[in-house]
Amino acid sequence: MGRIGKEVAGQVISFIGFVGVAVTCGIPMWRVTSYIGANIVTGQIVWDGLWMNCVMQSTGQMQCRLNESVMRLSSDLQAARALVIISLIFGFIGFVISFIGAKCTGCLKSDSSKAKVVIISGCLIILCAILVLIPVCWSAAITITDFQNPLTIETQRREIGASIYIGWASAAFLLIGGIILTTSCPPQKSMYGYPGYPPAPMYPYAGPVANPATYGPVYVPPSSQPYTGAGSYVPTKPYGAPTTYSARQYL
Secondary structure, eight states, rough: OHHHHHHHHHHHHHHHHHHHHHHHHHOOOSEEEEOOOOOOGGGGEEEEEESSSEEETTSSSSEEEEEOOOSOOOOOHHHHHHHHHHHHHHHHHHHHHHHHHHTOOOOOHHHHHHHHHHHHHHHHHHHHHHHHHHHHHHHHHHHHHHHHOOOGGGGGEEEEOOOHHHHHHHHHHHHHHHHHHEEETOOOSSSSSSTTTTOOOOOOOOOOOOOOOOOOOOOTTTTTTOOOTOOOOOSSSSOOOOOOOOOOOOO
């Protein structure tokens, strides 16, 4: 029951992280640019994402435009688009494999095989966390550097968006879930004859080993006499007949 609970906890935490990575990939809030001109009506909030850019006016109107060309993105967002997609693929595969090797399922018969499959799924989930953590940290570092650069125009200063924070939280959940799944170690001692374990190993029989008998002189006590068929056995002591008992009356 303890192993089942640990695997279920790892799967739930990993699923939360996987959903967070999908949200990080979808929403266009990797960088947020907010500036207000001389008139409050010209206030705008610009959102930069992996797939689209959105502009929200102070009146509440929002316009979004898809990034049809990858070359229009900055280098960090181009790498982030590829790494996040690969991260989603590894996370999905690891999450599905964790169900195949779960102890509560019957896809595999051997407990050792189930544990190995769960460990593989945990490694894939940890790899998913690393792949999403790299672009998130890279984009955050570039955003902070550009914001602190004195040569950057005031209206073009950008801040860290919500996608960066969601990506950090998702990577933390994926790391925790993957570590929990990788601790599902297979049994160390093999139990022969128990259901789910392999039978006892068969050792080849090499046949009888040649062991020729060795013969040697036999020690004979000096008092013994050789046996002759014509002789007769006479006891050395007189044989005493057993005493007779008279019948009594038992009350």
